[in-house]
Amino acid sequence: MTWLVVGGAGYIGSHVVRRLRAEGRHLVVLDDLSTGVRERVPADVPLVVSGLDRAVVTDTLRRYRITGVVNLAARKSAPESVALPLWYYEQNVEGMRSLLQAMVDVGVTRMLLSSSAAVYGSPPCTRVTEQTPTAPINPYGETKLMCEWMLRACGAAHDVSWIALRYFNIVGTADPVCSDTGGESLFPRVFQRLTTGRPAVVTGVDFPTRDGTGVRDYVHVADVADAHAAAVARLESDRCADVYNVGTGSGYSVLEVLAAVREVTGLPVEVEVVPSRPGDPPEVVAAVDKIGTEMSWWARNGLHDMVASTWQAWRPSALTPTRAVRRRRAPGPGRRQRVR
Ligand SMILES: NC(=O)c1ccc[n+]([C@@H]2O[C@H](COP(=O)([O-])OP(=O)(O)OC[C@H]3O[C@@H](n4cnc5c(N)ncnc54)[C@H](O)[C@@H]3O)[C@@H](O)[C@H]2O)c1
Numbered sequence: 001m002t003w004l005v006v007g008g009a010g011y012i013g014s015h016v017v018r019r020l021r022a023e024g025r026h027l028v029v030l031d032d033l034s035t036g037v038r039e040r041v042p043a044d045v046p047l048v049v050s051g052l053d054r055a056v057v058t059d060t061l062r063r064y065r066i067t068g069v070v071n072l073a074a075r076k077s078a079p080e081s082v083a084l085p086l087w088y089y090e091q092n093v094e095g096m097r098s099l100l101q102a103m104v105d106v107g108v109t110r111m112l113l114s115s116s117a118a119v120y121g122s123p124p125c126t127r128v129t130e131q132t133p134t135a136p137i138n139p140y141g142e143t144k145l146m147c148e149w150m151l152r153a154c155g156a157a158h159d160v161s162w163i164a165l166r167y168f169n170i171v172g173t174a175d176p177v178c179s180d181t182g183g184e185s186l187f188p189r190v191f192q193r194l195t196t197g198r199p200a201v202v203t204g205v206d207f208p209t210r211d212g213t214g215v216r217d218y219v220h221v222a223d224v225a226d227a228h229a230a231a232v233a234r235l236e237s238d239r240c241a242d243v244y245n246v247g248t249g250s251g252y253s254v255l256e257v258l259a260a261v262r263e264v265t266g267l268p269v270e271v272e273v274v275p276s277r278p279g280d281p282p283e284v285v286a287a288v289d290k291i292g293t294e295m296s297w298w299a300r301n302g303l304h305d306m307v308a309s310t311w312q313a314w315r316p317s318a319l320t321p322t323r324a325v326r327r328r329r330a331p332g333p334g335r336r337q338r339v340r
Contacts (some may be wrong), residue, residue, distance in 0.1 A: 001236060002026040002064055006099065007072030009036025009047070011180040012114065012170060012221055016070060017045060018178070019225035020232060028064045030057065031073065040178050052095035057102035068110030068235055070228065071099060074143070077184055078118065081140035092143035096150055104158045110235045111151060112228065115164040115243065117217075119145045122281040126251075129287040130166070130243050137279050148243065155241045163231045163240050168217040168247035168286045170224055172306040178221075179313030186216070186254065187306070190261060190269075191314040200261075200269055202254050204276025207283070213254035214276070215283035217247035220301035220309070230295040247286025248299040260307045265315070 003020065007013040008029030021027055021042060029041050032051040041047045050056040074092045081088040118141030119134045136142045154160040171187040173179035180188050190200045205212040227246050234240060262269045291297050
């Protein structure tokens with residue numbers, strides 16, 4: 001079997017590529033390199049540089065005899081999606097539709113999708129199960145939910161076997177070249193400020209949580225890559241139509257994360273408090289019983305591992321080519337796409 005990893009030059013995608021390749025799977029990566037980095041794709045994995053153009057995807061599926069697709073490609077900034085909703089619908093929803101159309105045309109019937117806890121919006125409960133009602137609060141979350149709907153419909157109409165993984169807050173790295181250096185999540189934001197001598201920003205200290213700061217379920221990207229390996233194995237052997245939460249099942253507050261950063265780096269880590277954002281839930285933690293029971297997957301890394309591996313990539317002596325490249329480029333609409 002050969003898997004096409006769409007978005008395989010990105011932060012999570014490059015970890016997934018390494019994990020699947022370590023198991024000896026045949027892979028091809030398709031990525032427009034808008035936020036992805038060419039150097040993250042191993043030299044022996046073919047890279048098609050393109051957006052989700054139906055003709056290019058169709059040609060790629062045929063040329064490499066693809067039997068399954070992992071789709072990680074998406075624009076992923078919630079605030080940006082509020083400012084540029086039509087671009088997000090075009091990129092994430094129309095991109096996914098073109099990809100599915102090409103799969104149906106060629107007869108490829110397995111897909112693993114990167115979904116997100118953003119489909120739950122501000123959930124009415126702390127511990128979120130897959131049955132918690134979906135109610136996204138921004139266009140980014142809506143696009144992720146629409147992609148799940150498209151998969152479900154293609155499962156019924158075109159026999160596509162599918163799994164959607166709803167990731168919670170992915171952090172850490174298994175290899176500094178693959179690290180998340182441009183993201184908007186807490187870890188890159190803290191390390192960005194720390195390495196430029198500025199205080200870490202804490203958004204809200206008046207939540208009804210144990211220390212007043214927001215609590216989130218952080219999960220190590222290496223564990224997330226393992227979850228993909230388990231899901232790919234299942235798609236190779238079973239007919240699937242499933243969503244799974246991917247988290248640790250435990251939450252850490254912002255202050256707990258900062259305490260771990262202090263411990264790992266030995267740096268003082270000053271704090272600047274700003275008001276909480278409207279709609280920010282106090283505490284969101286994944287219920288992970290379903291993925292544990294059905295796919296025997298549980299996260300193995302703790303908070304210390306997540307912080308230590310992020311620091312490996314961020315400490316001043318670790319300026320990798322990836323970071324240098326990412327600092328020079330800014331994603332956004334209008335970027336030209338090339339096919340190689
Ligand atoms: N990082 C997180 O915490 C998180 C949480 C939940 C869900 N997700 C989802 O996981 C996926 C991967 O996220 P990431 O953090 O690795 O982001 P990333 O930006 O590092 O990776 C996305 C990759 O897809 C490529 N890409 C984007 N749009 C494309 C398109 N139209 N055609 C071809 N390639 C395209 C980019 O160049 C990049 O290599 C995304 O779908 C994101 O929505 C991420």
